Amino acid sequence: MMDKKYFGLTRRDVRSIAFQLAKLNNIPNPFSLLSESAGKDWLKRFLKRHEHVLSVRKPTGTSIARATGFCKHKVAEFFDILENLMDEKKFQANRIYNVDESGLCIVQSKCPHVISVKGKRQVGALTSAERGSLITVVLSMNTAGNFVPPMIIFPRKKGSEQLKKGAPPGTIFRFHPSGWIQSNLFTDWFNQFIDFTQPSENNPVLLILDGHYSHTRNLDVILKAREKHVTILCLPPKTTHKLQPLDKTVMSALKTYYSEEIRIFLRANQRAVTHFDISELFGRAYLKVQTGERAVKGFAVTGLYPVRRNVFTEDDYLAAEDNSEHKETEDEPVLREQIQNEETSPGSETLVLPEDIMKIPNLKKKQSNRGRKSGKAKIITSTPNKDELEASISISNNKKKEVKRNLANPCTTSSRQATSSKGHPSKRQKKLSISSSESSCTPSVHDSSDDENDISIQNTSGDASCIFCEGKFSEDVRGEVWVRCEICNNWAHAECGGVEKKDIYICDLCK
Template identity: 40%
Template sequence: MPRNYKRTTDRQEWDPDSMKKAVQAVFDGTMGYLKASKTFEVPKSTLQDRVNRFRQNNDLDCSTRKGLGRFKPIFSISQEQSLVEHVLIMERRLFGLTYKDLRRLAYQFAESNSIDHCFNKDYKLAGEDWLAGFMKRHPELSLRAAEPTSVARAMGFNMVSVNRFFDLLEEVIDQHKFLPTNIYNVDETGLTTVPKRQSRIIALKGRKQVGLASSAERGQLTTAVLCVSASGNYVPPLLIFPRVRMKAELLDGAPPGTVSVCHPSGWIQSDIFVEWLNHFISSVKPKKEDPVLLLLDGHSTHTKNLPLIEKARDNGVVILSFPPHCTHRLQPLDVSIMGPLSAYYTQEVNSWLRNNPGRVVTQFQLARLFGAAYCKAATIQNAVSGFSKTGIFPTNRTVFGEADFAAAETTEIPSTTPSTSADPYVNPTPSTSFAPIVHSSIPSTSPLLIDPPPLSNNTPPVPTTLKNQNRVTMSPADIMPVPKISAVRKRATDHRRGKTAIITSSPYKNELMTISQTKTPKLNLNQPPKTKKPKPNIINDNICLYCLEEYGSSSSRLDEGWVRCRECEGWAHEGCTGYDSANLDNFVCMGCVASR
């Protein structure tokens, strides 16, 4: 062959989607090889090869996928899609997978379905190269830093509780014809002289520890009570300083109209919240003829406060409480304002420390720093967006779909076939500790679930070995099931966690009065049973730090011991803490841990 001879080949670039259409056209008989090659601009010889592959395995996606040279793909497109779907389901259920978990799942998936692979059999993991290619082929997946979400919130935010709240919300709005200017949300947030979280800073790469100046290791807590309407009207905040006497200079630089009170703990109290309601009434000026709706969480200072209810009923304030453990999704202030406020406050504290070297942030600088952050975060856009995202105004319960309630499905008991035993959970088999999840997003005609469809009469039969390569006998959900409880542990006593309710309604008020009148008079509220150490008369000593149940109430667990936090000296039920009995002496509540 002459040296200057250039051999012509058809190895040019082609689009997989165009190849897929060309293969389908040839397979259906609507076009020949030459016409399909010219119509869809794909090489003729490559088209012939892809059509032959499709006749063998009957997988159009796999047959038209570009090759990797001598490397062959381990999983087909449908098999990889099943992995993607399972990863997303685990993430929605709050059991997200790490890179190592995904590599282990891929290895087990290949082994369980007898798929040829080149994974590491010693470590039983898929390779890092496969992982990098998998993430590149599925850009909808990304590595994210997860936000810790308590089990109580995962269980509490369920479809039943949310629908019950929207039923009450629609009821009061239809009854009183509330406009966005008359719908308010109130909530408290903690401000410390040492911010809870710090912004990222630029430092030398590879340095093991990077520091940032702060006023102290642990700051003093000041509570700010914020309130905003669905139209973006903000009620001046209330600041609760952790001290006994008030000084006028504590409010220097605070937002205009800010009011303040003092309490040794700096926490919200029942009488303080009544004072805030007076401030709210003087600012909003509601009337019985023109009432307003006030949305708040189920804290005991809000929902078990008879003077508050009387004051609200006399002044035309309708109070509706959110379901327990749902405020992170239902409360407008939590959704759109508290986050920016915390970030801006941290920036203001760091800026003040940078401009005042050698000094520390105290209570006398807090109002000014809070005021600067509040003016940035308390915007009309944030307020309107918060009420819209939560579906409160415009009222729309469909803002939350099935994916939003996926985390709560872990605690739902699966339906089982009736048995002869009276208790369906007696002697459960080991396999019932986890309930396999059926992927509803996979259609019934998926090649994962059934055999490939039959070919036309003029095509050769599909070999059994090739036929089984695309069939999955064990799905990723079978290999790594989504955790799901098999039975509900019955408590020794009935523990009422609270509920969404119209606080100012007559039935709720009468129920609360009945509970307050039926308390045992001989009960010593300062000495809970089954406690080795006597319980001193401290701040909030009658309220559990976790479940917010008041000690001595009719719904309180009187047979369960109480334990005291080593740092803030607050009390909580032993069962609420999650600590082992051997570690109760070292108990530190979550509030103290978060403020470190």
């Protein structure tokens, strides 16, 4: 149960629980009273006795948002929409596509195990740099095993033909200072997707993607899709690790092969990897994962094709459920009676089980502090969604014009601040004063190392998070430049937002 709830027990946990079980149930044991845990030899024999069901595994990191976001009602709602679409438009097997983005770097993300001298304190592996800039790749595949030519986005203002050397055939290249996918860049990819798939009224296409703003709030893509008979279906938020075919079978393998190509390159060329080597290294790794088997399996294990809403078991939803009141399984009463009769001392009355020692925790869902509405599975190209987006864009444009008019006027509100009953401004009034003064009198590009007012504004609004990379302000140790959107007041790294000069900043979500 702890493993299913993403709280898997370590070796130390098991040894400690074994000691407490023996002590509380009055079971004779040779365990150490000093360390209050069972010995390593006991754990080794315990795992050997149960080797058919137990093994030591390295877990995959899963955020609390993903663990709690994958719940039964979200998945059921998504499959309801998918089944209705399949019944209504009768999509053929080779007309169902999935698209996703992933970040690559000049530094390999994974280092393989190596054979080294026994007893050596530390074993090192060469990397091309301490930290590298982000390169985004956009991949897409369908249920029949066909792949759309990828897109590579370099963190540069201008391109070069040398950057394209060795890329997979048909790859398109785009450039942006941040290296992140932007709405206009995704529009360029979608135009290539239309040319590749050639959808028509008699042969429509279904495109499944995640809820990134460049997908869901991209009016150009929505209008183009409606015109070209492409239906776009958005996955529920925080469920892509389970529902997205590319995440299940392609992305992880791609990064593994890509890291191996970097390692081979470093050994062969004896120099650091640069942006001019990325296309060739990515091309070699991409050709290894661009297989029909991976594509077909990705759609099958997620239940997207063939459509199977019961592909996930009850165990997959346990992390998102509230188990504050533990319910005994069918085997627990029998287990209690068996151990009570066979292993406990005659004077023992109540048997203590592991869950009595270590309670099964319940994950708390993370509450958004950005004022956004929670997303959900929906058809992006539907008329209600299009009308809602057009209305939202119209309101944002009006706010943008109003902000520009206010910034053009001289600052007059900062000098008229209310005070508290003692004659001094309260903390809330100070916060409002700083925010009002900053928003109407100072540029929207903030340097956390030079401007004291910017630091106070960021700290008074809590631990700000970048809307692109979700990096926290409190964890910023490089003195990066931060910017705040003049409309929604959300923060972002200037590098992530592609800000090139100190001017009014409007984020992509509000444009």
